[in-house]
Amino acid sequence: MILTNGKKILNLEHPKIMGILNVTPDSFSDGGQYAHIEQAVSRAKEMIEQGATIIDIGGESTRPGASDVLLNEELERVIPVIDAIKKELDCWISVDTSKAEVMTEAVQSGADIINDIRALREEGALKAAVDAGVPVCLMHMQGQPRSMQTAPDYQDVVAEVKTFLMDRSKTCIDAGIKAENIILDLGFGFGKSLQHNFELLNATQEFMALGFPVLTGVSRKSMFGQLLNRDINGRLAGSLAGAMIAMQQGSKIIRVHDVAETVDVMKVLKQIDTFN
């Protein structure tokens, strides 16, 4: 499997690490706009040095209970950081957004991938992604960030997430997105109980069998907090175990905060692959 944006090729024979770069106001010390950009670029540089292939830049806080971000605010957070990273570093850039305008401007600024937790369902997003012509990541979510963790409910979580993602892929392909440019994400923590999350994680192989690369985002999520009774700072080992399960089941992109540690896991698994 490969991804291409027309200029570059990303070979997904072995999994790749996507480093998370938050550019929400709470993720920066207070020092004005320029300091924010400098901080973001230096964090991106660090993650690339640690072995990240993709940097995922997001300006909307989508943690459970988070409130909506205005368009101009999101543009002002995200676009200057993409411009700066594009100028100073050599990596794939993905933009974590649901807003059509942010997608369009981000790709104009050099973003290589559109990563949308709402799977291009917001107004204008599908058209913006078609016109942008870059790979897109479609994620499953039940409900909306503000309320999604209140009462997650499924008859069969694996079947329902699969149906949703197949539906959205078809809509995207019919609208003009190339099938080779579609990435699927099971949406860990987005309207799912502990049980739902682990059932989905264990079905990664089944989702890979749909024929699209799977992106897995479990890093530091509350599924480990709940299981292990740990706050956000105590979830590294759980997250690495989760990443390992995903990679063993064939997931192609692992979205993480802790790049260096996850790259170690990836290298161990790659070594094992050489015997198979």
Ligand code: YH5
């Ligand atoms: C994702 O899964 N997630 S933003 C809560 C946490 C830790 C992390 C309570 N964007 C995903 O990272 N894009 C986000 O602990 C995403 N897949 C894709 N494709 C939320 C996040 C987080 C939330």
